[in-house]
Amino acid sequence: MTTSSSERGISLGMPELPAPAYPDDVRARLETDARDIVARYPDSRSALLPLLHLVQAEEGHVTRTGMQFCADVLELTTAEVTAVATFYTMYRRKPSGDYQVGVCTNTLCAVMGGDAIFETLQEHLGVGNGETTGDGKVTLEHIECNAACDFAPVVMVNWEFFDNQTPASAKRLVDDLRAGRDVEPTRGARLCTFKETARILAGFPDERPGAVEESGSAGPASLVGLRLARGEAAPARVVHPRGGPQEGAPDRQDRPVHRPSPAEHLSSHDAPQETSASDPSRPAGPAAEEGE
Helix, strand or coil, X not given: CCCCCCCCCCCXXXXXXXXXXXXXXXXXXXXXXXXXXXXXXXXXXXXXXXXXXXXXXXXXXXXXHHHHHXXXXXXXXXXXXXXXXXXXXXXXXXXXXXXXXXXXXXXXXXXXXXXXXXXXXXXHHCCXXXXXXXXXXXXXEEECCCCCHHHCCCEEECCEEECCCCHHHHHHHHHHHHHCCCCCCCECCCCCCHHHHHHHHXXXXXXXXXXXXXXXXXXXXXXXXXXXXXXXXXXXXXXXXXXXXXXXXXXXXXXXXXXXXXXXXXXXXXCCCXXXXXXXXXXXXXXXXXCC
């Protein structure tokens, strides 16, 4: 028994029609912005990434019309533009919400609770990965590492950080977004819509009063390694038995704090292991040649 091409999901019809053009006023405005972007680069082709952000700021995702516009401006083929737009996950290929809520599910965030947060939000919002709520407010997706492992588990909204999240705090976050309540990131400037974020990523200034000053800097947890590299003393660590205080033992607050000397190690994992060089009583002996 054979199946027809239509039954196999294969289209043998007419090729897809060319992308519709932007309205004249929209295209004129975009061309003005595009000239500013292209002028920043000695090779116009290098302007493709910010131009894709520009057209994404227009419609909330990268449409065929937007890709055709980029190709026209840079004198590229639509295949070349499409190859780039489909490679990077930061470019949306279908309509999405005002707020892109991304839950990191890479290793550290996942084991710290990222998987639980993502599953909770899918059930709470009634959407799957990459899907948008019916009110058009929130698009949920799992995202790859955003270099914030020291604040795991991390949720990002329009690329702004919400650190040390839990399933409960993440539910409150999306509820506030959908209700239009003010939401402040853990670090960085106040939130704006995804379209506004895309225009900023295209290289245009954030014109909201005070937004640039709110951007801030790295959080305290991110700077621990830098302080150690500079030779600054690390804070003392107190490791208590897993079973808690023993009967008759002083309360934790009353226990003396052990301040390790530079020669001590806080964990067996970072202590130097004995080798044949450090322990002459157990020499490794001469290395055997291959085949001996």
